Amino acid sequence: MLKYTIRRLIGMIPMLLLISFVVFLLAKAMPGDSLSGEIDPLNTNPQYIEEMREKLGYNDPLPVQYFNWVSGFLQGDFGKSTRYKVPVSTLLAERLPNTIFLGVTSLVITYILAFAMGIFAGRRPYTIGDNIIGGLNYLGLAIPSFIAGVFAIYFFSFNLGWIPYAGSVEVGLERGTFEYYVSRVHHVLMPAIVLGLLGTASYTQFLRNDIIENSRKDFVRTARAKGTPTSKIYNVHIMRNSIIPLITFLGFDIATLISGAIITETIFTYPGIGQLFLESVGNRDYPTLMVITMMLSTLTLVGNLVADILYGVVDPRIRLD
């Protein structure tokens, strides 16, 4: 297992290099740069823009720019955001906790809902309950998150007044107090549900199908023949087998945790990585844009690795060496 992990980790290096190359070229291929776009003549002047282009190295040949970026990156210098004028690492540190909090909450909600609904539907396939759950799930799969977000705001915030529609915390609360944390949870709930909608739907259906399939297998018949109670068959025998594919999803969720929230964060004005990413694209904030893309790529690679390793852990039949 260790050998395998190391091999995979080494294999990531050329992959990451390739990704960095593509990310860099794509970023540079976007028309304009962080200094172009609509100009406010009261606020700037052509000389400044010329000087900044020179200072930021936009006038250097592309290979030089790429080399500068990569060498800085390897030394842990992620560059300075051209828009916010702070090191990108500071910017990420500001936003990352919000996004992780959102992602984890959404994941927890997803798992709770998916397990509850999946087990229920799996035990009673083709009944009314199963069909209702199935219908809801397909609805959840079909509604894009930006529509779900806007409607959630309309119904739950404006009509019912249950949840806030913007921000990550109530203005005016002292950091660290009990109210502060309650407010954080209150603010994260709705975006987390919206974000988890799609995941919940696919997990539920996955679990349901797996349970149905397993319940027809020989070992279940044997268990029944022994007189094992039905609830034990489902909760222990079938469950154990049905969870295996779900566990491997956990690996992929790592990247989704951070990247999946781009649209949701924007609609709920939730200041996280996703919102930052979208802004950095719009503003040609190359350093921020490239660091976030690299981070997401790395997480996807790591996520795949974790998924593969977990697979070997939960299912000893799979040998990884």
Add this chain to the structure above:
Amino acid sequence: MKKKSLLLMLAMLLILSAFLAACSSDNAEPAETDNETETEDGTAGEAQSGGTLTYGFETAPEGLFNPAFYGIATDAEVLALFDEALITYDENLQPEPGIASWETEDNKVFTFTFEQGVMWHDGVELTVNDWVFALETIASPDYDGQRYSNVQTIEGAEAFRNGEADSISGLNVIDDYTIEITFDQARVNNLVNVWSYPMSRAQFEGIPVAEMSASEQVRTKPVGLGPFKVTNVIPGEAVEMVKFEDYWRGEPKLDGINIRVLDSSTIVGALGQGDIDMVTLAPVNAPEVEELDNVEVITAPGLTYYYIGFKLGTFNNETKEITEDKEKYADLNLRKAMAHAIDRQAWVDAFFFGYGKPIDGPVPSNHWIAADSADLETYDYDPERAKELLEEAGYVDVDGDGFVEDPNGEPFVAKFSHYATGNPTFETRAQAIVQYWQEVGINAELEMTEVNLYYEMIEKDDPAMETFFGGWGTGADPDPTALWGSDQLWNYPRFKNEESDKLLADALNVDVVGTDEELRKDLYVQWQQLVASEVPMIFIAELDEIWGLSDRVENVTFDVSGYNNPYEWSLAQ
């Protein structure tokens, strides 16, 4: 003026939000707000004091909360609440003494006298040294903001920047409250141009200039001179401010102001619920807000205008010279015909919901140098006149396809470019212009270009840019040289006219105009007449600033220079 491009996905969202806004305005319940802070102070005088006003922002501030470093208008809006310039502007955009008053005899040497006892939020008294500190920071070679043009007119600033001097020779500190500033030459606009925001020397002590923009003194713990002080910054979503009791003009009436960032889709709903008290509105949202009972929509004259430019030449970046070498739109009658073809009033009503009006020259009509429309050659909607002009210019339909050919009989296609962002109304409003031209027989084509690429193409005089849509703003200093001089990169139409250059130079020349504002205005009026008769641009519309104010907000007034001093604002209890 600073809408940046969002992604295509957001276009959908915008449509949806309009729909949502429509829904919410129907159901908007009269405000049942729970005010964040309700305070003890009862009635005092005519305006009640106390209460916290919530100010909604549609875009998140970048967090550069220092006048010397900020880059976008949103940050400037935050700054306006907690910091203050030495000089303020009245409703005619004329400078008036604020913290500092000034005296000058020759427009070259100015003596500024500061009010005594003006305090920074940290309790340190403001002195002229803080101003010197700001000027030297901006003139430092390590400075990464964009304000140097406001300092370089001071004598010795260039030498300081190049490292040839340890201080700026034009700054002569007489005592803590008096400073004499010498400019490199006498100019009419030296006063309005010079950088007039001091920077707290005590706060920035020991921070190298290169690291200032990232420092917490700029980003999260800014200190200013204004009526409110920042207590908490939640990056990307909120800024909390409380009143600054020692504010030099007097104690503010409000207890504080909270700035909240909202997505544009939630603005109308939040106003209806009474969650926000004050917000600037996009024209598309304003009609919905007008229907809310608890919110008043206020318009104030703006200082921005939209135009359609004709590319008349090219700009040489090396020599900084314009050559009018593009022939396609060189014919004045053709340009006039294209101007007469457009029904600007109908266009403004359709796409800006009436929050704006047609403009006839390159200066918004509320600016003090604006020429009266009666003095300008105007191009009202007149398709018949447009057709006549086309015929006079030799543009007639030779091959009978319904569109005119150029004087040589070659097919004539007018290309119109407009920038594309996530905003779905841009394409329709551009299409409307194209249709106006088609109606008078000009075969016009629309090209939507992504906004960043768009301005790059305009700047580089890309052959694909023939006629283009754009917007400009005017500031307190009316000098339009940066946009119209024939050696300027931002003279997008590449309009080169010696008379225009001369008029613009004269209006800044102390020997010609001295300190006579009327004389100066006269020159600008002549210049506007010249530009209007040459039609390097079709001037389309000037827009209003639109504000939504909840009915509990009192004593907020607007004029062309913006809102009144926030220390006067109050809330009905």
